Amino acid sequence: MIQSVDRAVAVLLELQGARRLRLTELANRLSLPNSTVHGIVATLVTRGMVEQDASGRYALGPGVLRLSNVYLDSNELRLRALSWTEALAERSGCAVRVGVPLERDIVVIHHVLRPDGSHQMREIGIDIPAHGTALGKAVLAFDARRAEELLAAAPLPKLTGRTCVDGEELAEQLARVRDDGIATALDEAILGESEVAAPIFDAHDAVVGAVGIVLSSSAATGDRLINDEVRRTAVSISRELGASAWPPRSRPRTSAGS
Amino acid sequence: MTSMDGVPDPTAGAGSPPATAPATHLDGGLVRRWIAELDQRLRAAEARLTELDAAIGDADHGTNMTRGARAAMAALAEHDEDTAAARLVAAVGHSLSRSVGGASGPLYGTWFNALGRSLPPELPATAMELATALGAALDAVQQLGAAELGDKTMVDALAPAARQAREVAGSGADLAGMLRIAAGAAEDGAVATIPLRARRGRASYLGARSEGHQDPGATSAAIVLDALRDAADA
Numbered sequence: 150m151i152q153s154v155d156r157a158v159a160v161l162l163e164l165q166g167a168r169r170l171r172l173t174e175l176a177n178r179l180s181l182p183n184s185t186v187h188g189i190v191a192t193l194v195t196r197g198m199v200e201q202d203a204s205g206r207y208a209l210g211p212g213v214l215r216l217s218n219v220y221l222d223s224n225e226l227r228l229r230a231l232s233w234t235e236a237l238a239e240r241s242g243c244a245v246r247v248g249v250p251l252e253r254d255i256v257v258i259h260h261v262l263r264p265d266g267s268h269q270m271r272e273i274g275i276d277i278p279a280h281g282t283a284l285g286k287a288v289l290a291f292d293a294r295r296a297e298e299l300l301a302a303a304p305l306p307k308l309t310g311r312t313c314v315d316g317e318e319l320a321e322q323l324a325r326v327r328d329d330g331i332a333t334a335l336d337e338a339i340l341g342e343s344e345v346a347a348p349i350f351d352a353h354d355a356v357v358g359a360v361g362i363v364l365s366s367s368a369a370t371g372d373r374l375i376n377d378e379v380r381r382t383a384v385s386i387s388r389e390l391g392a393s394a395w396p397p398r399s400r401p402r403t404s405a406g407s
Numbered sequence: 408m409t410s411m412d413g414v415p416d417p418t419a420g421a422g423s424p425p426a427t428a429p430a431t432h433l434d435g436g437l438v439r440r441w442i443a444e445l446d447q448r449l450r451a452a453e454a455r456l457t458e459l460d461a462a463i464g465d466a467d468h469g470t471n472m473t474r475g476a477r478a479a480m481a482a483l484a485e486h487d488e489d490t491a492a493a494r495l496v497a498a499v500g501h502s503l504s505r506s507v508g509g510a511s512g513p514l515y516g517t518w519f520n521a522l523g524r525s526l527p528p529e530l531p532a533t534a535m536e537l538a539t540a541l542g543a544a545l546d547a548v549q550q551l552g553a554a555e556l557g558d559k560t561m562v563d564a565l566a567p568a569a570r571q572a573r574e575v576a577g578s579g580a581d582l583a584g585m586l587r588i589a590a591g592a593a594e595d596g597a598v599a600t601i602p603l604r605a606r607r608g609r610a611s612y613l614g615a616r617s618e619g620h621q622d623p624g625a626t627s628a629a630i631v632l633d634a635l636r637d638a639a640d641a
Contacts, residue, residue, distance in 0.1 A: 168615040268466035275612040307553040309607070339609055340510035340552060365508060 169206040226358050227259045229389040234261045237382045243362040248284035255285045281308040283334040283346035287359035290326035291348050311336040331376045341366050347383035352391030429583030430639040432531035438495040440638035446476040448634050459623040463610035468623040471507045478506035497523030521547035534585045538576035541569040558606040561624035568593040583639040590636035597625040
């Protein structure tokens with residue numbers, strides 16, 4: 150690990166969480182001397198990754214947007230998912246999201262709005278604790294090491310009163326996801342919202358993410374047709390990514406490249 | 408329902424009995440006046456709630472709540488004139504959980520349901536009994552939503568209201584007086600959500616961008632309690 154690179158990343162992540170910080174606030178959060186942090190942020194400012202506002206506080210700079218756009222435009226999973234998720238949204242009438250795992254979260258990398266023309270929040274870039282979303286459960290079911298680490302990280306946070314935070318119960322849910330490839334969440338991330346999701350595999354037959362729909366909890370869940378639509382979408386995207394089978398017969402213990 | 412919607416009746420003669428003594432108990436009639444008042448208030452506030460929700464949500468809170476109030480009015484109309492307050496309040500909860508949708512449906516449904524279950528089943532509720540029921544309703548909502556005070560949710564209005572209600576009822580306040588204090592605490596709590604960062608629900612996806620906006624759920628919760636205060640004062 151290169152210490153200065155690690156510290157530069159830590160600065161960016163602190164600014165992501167807090168949005169705007171003074172030098173001393175940044176230094177306190179990182180437990181580093183002001184002078185050390187000043188050198189790092191000054192460098193990041195000259196490269197456009199951080200900017201300083203009129204009151205002297207630091208925030209993420211426009212260079213970060215350029216990076217994130219390139220991430221979205223070159224992420225193979227997202228590119229392969231574009232047309233399939235559009236079609237799934239049209240057929241189901243629901244919002245569709247694609248997520249990838251990052252540490253204990255799922256980061257949404259693609260979001261097709263519910264096709265009813267209503268005002269909806271755009272969710273690209275949001276992160277949701279993996280155990281609280283069907284996208285996360287779909288990934289965890291086929292990534293044993295990630296699931297083990299997550300279950301060992303108790304206590305898991307509750308996002309609503311219905312978030313499953315019990316390790317044993319969660320492990321049982323993941324076993325059921327392995328059986329039929331479908332993960333569900335009912336009011337677990339947000340009250341009133343339910344999800345149906347399925348895992349996506351790559352050419353190494355490793356799980357790389359998941360695709361899922363979001364539907365109102367008052368609508369029927371456990372609908373076989375909906376499950377089939379979601380499963381078919383995950384199969385199609387996986388096939389385009391080079392997966393040999395869905396779900397893979399012999400599962401690698403961990404995702405390749407992570 | 409025109410006699411319940413708070414509009415003064417111009418045909419009422421000077422000799423008609425004063426219908427304006429502050430309520431001392433929560434009875435079926437007060438529940439009906441409460442929900443009629445709430446229906447009006449929510450319609451008047453629909454645009455504001457939608458605007459608040461557009462900033463940190465899906466911009467549907469205003470329409471969801473007015474739809475719920477209409478459904479609650481219809482549910483009350485199906486009950487006999489002499490139905491007890493507890494049963495009417497639970498009926499309101501049932502209709503809200505079916506009609507409102509989103510997160511507010513289950514949350515308001517749960518709040519009214521728990522409130523109804525905690526009220527005396529037959530008799531009108533005293534100030535203390537209502538204060539206790541407000542506490543039970545708050546507990547049920549917190550259990551469902553896993554929200555604490557300061558998470559920028561309806562709890563930020565409902566919790567101070569329940570606490571104040573209990574305090575002033577404990578020191579002997581009458582029902583209308585207690586509700587004035589509780590509704591004021593709810594309104595203060597709703598305003599105090601402005602600088603907070605959302606930690607529950609869709610708004611939490613926004614992180615720091617949720618700061619600087621009043622929470623729509625806390626705002627509507629303050630309206631619910633203020634409508635009850637108004638009905639009790641009438």
